[in-house]
Amino acid sequence: MNLQTVLFAVFALGSVISALGVVVIRNPVKGAMSLIGCFFSLACLFLLEAAELVAILEVLVYAGAIMVLFTFVIMLVENKSAAIVRNTVGQRLALPVKLAGVAVVAYGLVAFVRKMTFGAAKELPADFGSVAAIGHEFFDNFVFHFEMTSVLLLVGIVGAVIVSKKRRGQP
Amino acid sequence: MGSYGTLLVLFVLAGGIALVMFTLTHFLGPKAPNPTKDMPFECGNITKRFDQRVSVKFYIVALLFILFDMETVYLYPWAVVYRDLGWMGFWSMVSFVSILVLGLVYVWKKGALDWE
Amino acid sequence: MSITLADLAQLLPVWILVATGLLLLMYEVFANQADRSHYANISVVGFVLALWATYSSLGSGTAYLFGQGATAPLILDGFARAGSLLLLSGGLIATLLSPAYAKNAGHDTGEYYALIVFAVVGMMVMVMAGDLMTFFLGLETMSIAVYALTGLRAGDARSIEAALKYFLMGAFATGFLLFGIAMVYGATGSVALVDLARFLSASDSALSANPILLLGVVLILIGFAFKVAAVPFHMWAPDVYEGAPTPVAGFMAVGVKAAAFLALLRLVMVALGSVEAAPWLPMLRWVSILTILGGNLMALSQSNVKRMLAYSSVSHAGYAMIGIVAAAKGETTAGNAVLFYLTGYTFMTLGAFGVLAFLERKEGGPESERFGAYAGVGFKHPAMGAAMVLFMIALAGMPPTGGFFGKLYLFSAAIRANELPLALVGIAGSLVSVYYYLRVLVHFYMREVPEPGPTPTATRSTQLSLGVALSAALILILGVFPSQWVQVSAKAVASIAAATF
Numbered sequence: 001m002n003l004q005t006v007l008f009a010v011f012a013l014g015s016v017i018s019a020l021g022v023v024v025i026r027n028p029v030k031g032a033m034s035l036i037g038c039f040f041s042l043a044c045l046f047l048l049e050a051a052e053l054v055a056i057l058e059v060l061v062y063a064g065a066i067m068v069l070f071t072f073v074i075m076l077v078e079n080k081s082a083a084i085v086r087n088t089v090g091q092r093l094a095l096p097v098k099l100a101g102v103a104v105v106a107y108g109l110v111a112f113v114r115k116m117t118f119g120a121a122k123e124l125p126a127d128f129g130s131v132a133a134i135g136h137e138f139f140d141n142f143v144f145h146f147e148m149t150s151v152l153l154l155v156g157i158v159g160a161v162i163v164s165k166k167r168r169g170q171p
Numbered sequence: 172m173g174s175y176g177t178l179l180v181l182f183v184l185a186g187g188i189a190l191v192m193f194t195l196t197h198f199l200g201p202k203a204p205n206p207t208k209d210m211p212f213e214c215g216n217i218t219k220r221f222d223q224r225v226s227v228k229f230y231i232v233a234l235l236f237i238l239f240d241m242e243t244v245y246l247y248p249w250a251v252v253y254r255d256l257g258w259m260g261f262w263s264m265v266s267f268v269s270i271l272v273l274g275l276v277y278v279w280k281k282g283a284l285d286w287e
Numbered sequence: 288m289s290i291t292l293a294d295l296a297q298l299l300p301v302w303i304l305v306a307t308g309l310l311l312l313m314y315e316v317f318a319n320q321a322d323r324s325h326y327a328n329i330s331v332v333g334f335v336l337a338l339w340a341t342y343s344s345l346g347s348g349t350a351y352l353f354g355q356g357a358t359a360p361l362i363l364d365g366f367a368r369a370g371s372l373l374l375l376s377g378g379l380i381a382t383l384l385s386p387a388y389a390k391n392a393g394h395d396t397g398e399y400y401a402l403i404v405f406a407v408v409g410m411m412v413m414v415m416a417g418d419l420m421t422f423f424l425g426l427e428t429m430s431i432a433v434y435a436l437t438g439l440r441a442g443d444a445r446s447i448e449a450a451l452k453y454f455l456m457g458a459f460a461t462g463f464l465l466f467g468i469a470m471v472y473g474a475t476g477s478v479a480l481v482d483l484a485r486f487l488s489a490s491d492s493a494l495s496a497n498p499i500l501l502l503g504v505v506l507i508l509i510g511f512a513f514k515v516a517a518v519p520f521h522m523w524a525p526d527v528y529e530g531a532p533t534p535v536a537g538f539m540a541v542g543v544k545a546a547a548f549l550a551l552l553r554l555v556m557v558a559l560g561s562v563e564a565a566p567w568l569p570m571l572r573w574v575s576i577l578t579i580l581g582g583n584l585m586a587l588s589q590s591n592v593k594r595m596l597a598y599s600s601v602s603h604a605g606y607a608m609i610g611i612v613a614a615a616k617g618e619t620t621a622g623n624a625v626l627f628y629l630t631g632y633t634f635m636t637l638g639a640f641g642v643l644a645f646l647e648r649k650e651g652g653p654e655s656e657r658f659g660a661y662a663g664v665g666f667k668h669p670a671m672g673a674a675m676v677l678f679m680i681a682l683a684g685m686p687p688t689g690g691f692f693g694k695l696y697l698f699s700a701a702i703r704a705n706e707l708p709l710a711l712v713g714i715a716g717s718l719v720s721v722y723y724y725l726r727v728l729v730h731f732y733m734r735e736v737p738e739p740g741p742t743p744t745a746t747r748s749t750q751l752s753l754g755v756a757l758s759a760a761l762i763l764i765l766g767v768f769p770s771q772w773v774q775v776s777a778k779a780v781a782s783i784a785a786a787t788f
Binding site for chain 2: 007028047053056057060061064065066068069072073076090129132134135136138143146147149150151153154156158160161164165
């Protein structure tokens with residue numbers, strides 16, 4: 001077992017456990033922290049796969065930008081007023097069924113992937129996944145996609161403003 | 172992979188120190204919670220209950236923040252390879268940013284960034 | 288790779304539209320807002336210029352832009368140009384139908400027209416796309432613009448509900464599509480359509496050895512089915528068409544559908560058609576059958592005219608899917624039939640929604656959209672009534688309209704591709720549809736005008752009349768002189784086949 005495998009195990013476990021934490025923990029601030037832990041573990045997993053830029057973006061966009069929004073919402077609402085809804089008997093009974101369903105899907109996915117025959121792995125260039133390599137891809141081969149993205153973002157901006165803004169004749 | 176070894180050491184150190192500090196305060200610090208202490212403070216907003224609705228203003232600011240944040244996603248790799256790209260790369264980014272600047276002008280003049 | 292000015296000049300129609308959209312946005316925030324009638328005019332000028340630029344380049348050869356050879360992200364061939372012509376006319380007519388309606392509904396803003404323009408940009412990119420990423424970007428640009436347009440009817444809960452439903456379902460569909468694209472990329476190592484074609488035709492076991500590729504293609508096809516509202520992925524359509532502003536509903540019914548079908552046609556003709564007895568053929572065939580039957584049967588029981596038109600547009604997606612199945616089996620005339628059919632469908636549906644927009648009252652509400660609310664309007668507004676007769680006849684697929692030839696070409700292509708059952712289902716569906724299309728006309732002409740009844744008071748507008756007249760003229764021209772457009776579209780579809788390898 002080399003270092004890479006050990007690190008993979010650590011971060012994979014970390015991401016699964018912190019993701020479970022987001023679902024299970026009732027305190028919203030701690031849940032958000034757990035989510036950051038999940039993003040962070042994922043970023044490390046990407047790094048292990050030599051996806052440098054993706055790892056950085058994971059931290060920059062998800063742990064940075066999206067988590068700010070989450071904490072913003074948490075800040076806006078009071079912490080203590082959430083009434084804990086008791087699970088009904090039906091919900092309690094449904095839990096094992098749901099878990100079994102998850103297990104079946106997970107087993108199916110693993111079986112599906114195992115059945116597949118992958119072609120011989122290609123030799124990747126030395127700087128594969130680095131920021132510079134992706135930058136070159138972007139601006140040499142995918143320059144149209146890049147420019148089109150600006151139009152897409154602009155449409156998103158206009159759409160967001162027009163749907164949410166007050167209209168004439170409306171209070 | 173090798174170059175990230177140092178980064179990993181940094182993260183382990185930083186995380187370790189934070190963890191030690193939190194654990195120490197947890198066990199050593201005095202605790203006397205009361206409702207006033209539990210309230211969020213100095214955030215400029217009156218908090219709302221979970222079942223109240225939050226004004227749409229919040230969502231529009233949040234959405235615009237994310238949309239403009241996407242720009243950095245592209246600026247970052249561009250900045251790294253900027254010297255190799257030459258004028259082509261420069262003009263690609265100029266046209267990209269200028270469309271989004273027009274978007275910003277639109278949002279600004281529309282008053283979507285005004286809180287009230 | 289370097290980009291030459293000549294390359295950029297090829298994309299002139301797209302630049303014109305982007306500039307028009309930006310101009311509209313800037314005009315909205317900077318200019319004096321007292322006079323709002325300029326927005327539609329600016330938009331119309333943009334569309335006409337783009338149409339002219341596309342039309343004048345119709346004869347030129349295939350251009351590969353922003354890349355090398357057939358793997359380029361944008362392939363500007365005859366098919367892309369003819370498709371753009373269709374999509375631009377759709378956008379133009381939808382814009383013409385809008386001003387009076389938008390004024391009544393309180394959304395006559397620059398953004399409204401800008402979003403239509405940007406949606407058409409997205410559609411054109413979809414039709415030109417040489418790889419799946421470009422296609423995806425075009426699709427998203429179009430979809431996000433249309434989601435926003437759906438929710439614009441001020442203070443109408445149905446509009447908000449429609450926008451939310453459409454957005455959520457559309458986001459799902461996008462997820463399927465993107466996941467599928469990722470799997471195809473993982474299996475083949477490229478997003479370009481030609482590379483997928485090469486991979487599929489390289490060996491007979493390309494698919495069976497690669498379940499992930501098959502899964503990817505199926506997910507992409509499911510994404511398409513969502514976008515064109517094919518059964519069983521049609522559930523959002525009636526609510527969305529009912530809730531959206533009427534001209535937008537028309538624009539959605541034709542633009543989104545035409546762009547998705549044209550892109551699907553390219554995908555099928557370039558890549559998927561090269562597989563003999565492909566596993567997705569039965570899937571497409573069943574989707575087609577279910578969509579024709581489901582759309583027509585559900586349209587029968589509608590009491591709201593807009594919902595009826597929504598289900599009718601579902602059933603038309605089924606007819607167009609027949610052509611896709613035939614094209615996937617390698618039938619050469621099928622592509623031409625699909626393009627011709629979509630052209631006819633665009634004008635007749637836009638026209639019908641245009642007449643509804645004309646008759647819609649300011650206070651609106653679901654009551655005013657029932658069949659009964661249109662009693663006797665054919666006599667009150669003879670010109671609009673006559674136009675509606677034409678559109679309903681065309682939608683039912685009867686001569687002398689473009690709707691008739693569209694169905695004729697589709698069904699004969701299906702028969703040539705040994706898909707007789709599909710053609711029979713299509714004919715049966717068309718027969719059923721006659722009932723509910725004529726039902727509109729029965730209310731228009733054969734019911735007493737209630738005194739002093741709730742007859743819709745019309746919104747008079749030159750642009751709207753022009754839009755309806757244009758649709759009516761085009762649908763008649765397609766029906767009386769089909770050969771002109773058939774030749775153009777045959778050449779267009781042949782240009783895909785020629786450029787494949």
